[in-house]
Amino acid sequence: MDLRQLRQFVAVAEERSFRRAAERLHVSQPPLSVAVQRLEAEVGATLLDRTRHHVRLTVAGEAFLREARRTLAHAQLSVEIAQRAAAGKLGTLRLSFVPSAALGVVPQLLRAFREGYPDVKLVLTGDTTAHQMAALLSGATDVGIVVPPLHDARDFRVQPYCEQELMLAVPDTHPLAQQQRVQLRDLASESFVGFPFKEGPGFESVVMAACQACGFIPHFVEVAAQMQTILALVGGGIGIALVPQAMQAVQTEHVNYLQVRRRHVPVKYQLGLAFRPSNNNPALAAFVSMAHRLRRR
Structure with missing residues (x-):
């Protein structure tokens, strides 16, 4: 029958x-x-x-x-x-992202994806670029929002998504705290709080390259693997920090934010979508396609 x-x-x-x-x-x-x-x-x-x-x-x-x-x-x-x-309209998509992306980029992507794919279950994880790449390699994550460049990306495809501006976070008692804008070259003698290179090599490469282009190597007195911890150290007067502009949305006590310029141009870094080409999850292909349509708007 x-x-x-x-x-x-x-x-x-x-x-x-x-x-x-x-x-x-x-x-x-x-x-x-x-x-x-x-x-x-x-x-x-x-x-x-x-x-x-x-x-x-x-x-x-x-x-x-x-x-x-x-x-x-x-x-x-x-x-x-x-x-x-x-067609990617059912199933599960596991998305990871650097935590600063949660303050603007991720909500925008989620709203757009939900409109077209309301029945796809989303599993979200905030993590450093290094941890995201390990999760992608093991198959625990489908796609990550990371900060390129990546030192070993042979098994991955990393597609540019958007640029983000860096801001300077300073203690509210710092001599620069009441200014709106500062030139990066004027920070050569400052003590910095930074991000561990092994956790976010792309982000720290941007910071180091920008400082070196201004003629100095930043003096790091402390490092922390979470941006909120970095801001807490800044608020505690440990040093200043270059952080994603999105972190201004995090109200941290005793921290002021300034625009930072290199030769009068904003200092920027890039966010990219990282995934394994061998991943045949249709929801992944749908998400990447949607993200690039959103980017072109």
């Missing part, structure tokens, strides 16, 4: 006529009659009461019709679910 036989039976039962059912199915009448007879033989019961003038359902036929309709509807639903899953 297969779905084709069920469709043939349902057509005859609904049309109450082999001729009309044959027309509906675009087949000739004799093969249709034979197919229904074979179905009855498989079921072991007479499903249709046939005379010259009518075709009526038997009691067994009424019961079989209900279940046949249900089976066909479920089969169609299964096809639709499979098609939606293949």
